[in-house]
Amino acid sequence: MKLKEFLLLLRRHAALLVIAAVLGGLGGFAAHTLVPTTYTARTELFVSVATSGDPYELQMGSSFIQERIQTYVDMAQTGPVLRPVIDDLDLDTTPGELAGHVAAYSDPRTVLISVEATEATPVQAASVSRGVADSLVDAIEAVEDPTGDETSRIRMTVSNPPTPPLEPDGPAAWIYVAIGVFVGLAIGLGLALLRAALDNKLRSREDLEGLTSASVLASIPDDPNIGDHPLISDLSLDDPRGEAFRRLRTNLGFAQVDDTNSAILVTSAQAQEGKSSTSINLAIALAQAGKRVALVDVDLRQPTVAKKTGLENSAGLTTALLGAVDVDDLLQPWGQDELYILTAGVMPPNPAELLDSRAMSALVARLTGEFDVVILDGPPLLPVSDGLALAKIVGRVLLIAGVGRVRLTDLQESLRCLEVLSAPISLILNRVPRSGIEMSGYYLPYASRAKDVGAEYDDDQHPGSGTEPDEGGRSPQTRTGRSGNKAVRRTHRNRSARGSSPNTPAPKARDAFAGEIWRSTGGPRAHIWPGRFGEGLLGRSSADEGGAAAGGTLQDGSEESVPEAEALVHGRRQS
DSSP states (O other), X not given: OOHHHHHHHHHHTHHHHHHHHHHHHXXXXXXXXXXXXXXXXXXXXXXXXXXXSOHHHHHHHXXXXXXXXXXXXXXXXXXXXXXXXXXXXXXXXXXXXXXXXXXXEEOTTSSEEEEEEEESSHHHHHHHHXXXXXXXXXXXXXXXXXXXXXXXXXXXXXXXXXXXXXXXXXXXXXXXXXXXXXXXXHHHHHHHHHHHHHOOBOOSHHHHHTTOSSOEEEEEEOXXXXXXXXXXXXXXXXXXXXXHHHHHHHHHHHHTTTOSOOEEEEEESSSSSXXXXXXXXXXXXXXXXXXXXXXXEOOSSSOOHHHHHXXXXXXXXXXXXXXXXXXHHHOEEXXXXXXXXXXXXXXXXXXXXXXXXXXXXXXXXXHHHHOSEEEEEOOOTTTOSHHHHHHTSXXXXXXEEETXXXXXXXXXHHHHHHHHTTOOEEEEEEEEOSTTOSOOTTTHHHHHHHHHHHHHHHHHHSOSSSSOOOTTSOOGGGOOOSTTHHHHHXXXXXXXXXXXXXXXXXOHXXXXXXXXXXXXXXXXXXXXXXXXXXXXXXXXXXXXXXXXXXXXXXXXXXXXXXXXXHHHHHHHHHO
16 A cells, blocks of 8 residues: 555544544553552562671572572462461451562572562551561571571571552553553554455545546535535635536536537436536536537436426426427526526336437437537436436546445446447546645635625626516526527527627626726726627727727627626726
8 A cells, every 4th residue: 555545544534543542542541540559569688697707608608598598589478477467467368368469589699588569558568568578587587497596597687678659550541541542543543444445435536547547527526515505606706616617617628629429428327426416517617608508307217407407397308309399499598608408307117218219319419419518417327228328329428426425346337338338438526525626725816806896896787686587577597488498599599699688687707807807907998798608799989989889899790789898898987
């Protein structure tokens, strides 16, 4: 495992590691509290032999002590030594139990015997240690002079009396806690490695790139508030999710350079990976860039486009495939841009046959002739075969991969099925954790500035609601129904050519750009109105030669009235 992969593993399982460390620390502290607190006191005895001072006797006495001293050490834990201690200190124990609390040892290089006693209190430990040492001296004298007629040549004196210990035995509490934390981290890391070895779900872009050579066009960040604002048209300019779809729009344009078919199938390996939301938001992003976009809900088993966009679903794709109604009458305009949506309609009993029919191929071919981009929101590939039938009639397949939702084996199987059909494939990583893909600080000031300017102009020119109702009291972006769709589509086409409709104010983004251009140029030399495909609407002001006060000349040379552009220019000039 590479260092980057290991660090990614640690970040992904950070919660598990923290929990394991905390539990380990608590376990270490609990172990410290459960272990009985004991104290150990030590008494040292000096052993010597009485001699006349003759060097030979001194050497013989030293050898005698070395031979006997280990025997004296062993006597410290015997009954004859411990019983007097129990009686003198009135201990509630037996010689065998007391022997477990007493230890005696000697360094072979010295003539010292150390007697240690371990008890629950410092004072009791010191008392037992001194008592055992005194009793050992008496027992040795009794052994060396059993009759008591002679003075024993072995002399044992207390060279270091015991003192009550100040610190308890064993490590301090923090050592127990540290060991517990270390053990907990080790267990947590082991569980993380085991989980990573058994985990078969997509977790990162590297996992996706390891499966295929197909390009990853974008990483869509996860949004905990996506239920409240599922569409990017409801988001601010500096929202990371909206910026991700704009990046997807740009990269898709590069990917489609050699595509002869402008139809795109958006699908996924399994359900609940966000393919429908991605289809809708991609269509919105393309329409905002000036493209004429048709979004078709071809998921005839669980259609969701109508619900997410708030459109009528009583008639749609199935109606068009049966030839009951012309597709032009079924396309519903959405928003203020050139976006038209064909909902799924009534769910049929034979969706696979309908989607694999000649009528479906003809419908897609017709739409690609009328629109710049046709997006098909398809069903998932593995549960049903509908998506594979659609992959044969489109120019590109966008495969959505939901992070933490799709298994790598399912994703690999989906890629294999698409490669068999020789379908051009691009990948979109969806629901990526926001860390690492947030918008940088470089872009935020520009987005905030444009948003502020747009809001200022919108408040000045269009107080209240952002759109004016039509004659029926409905806003232009919510007009639906079969009888008026052709007229509505013509209105949208005219609006696309003009840049803005008198009854439909330009979006705030265009207002913002126009206001910024006016402020930067400082004069009425040219009226520049950002239009579709990034083209500007250029007209001469009344102060210029050949100009008209309320009109201008389009880039294609046709005459057109641009009252909103004039109002914007003169309004900024007066301010």
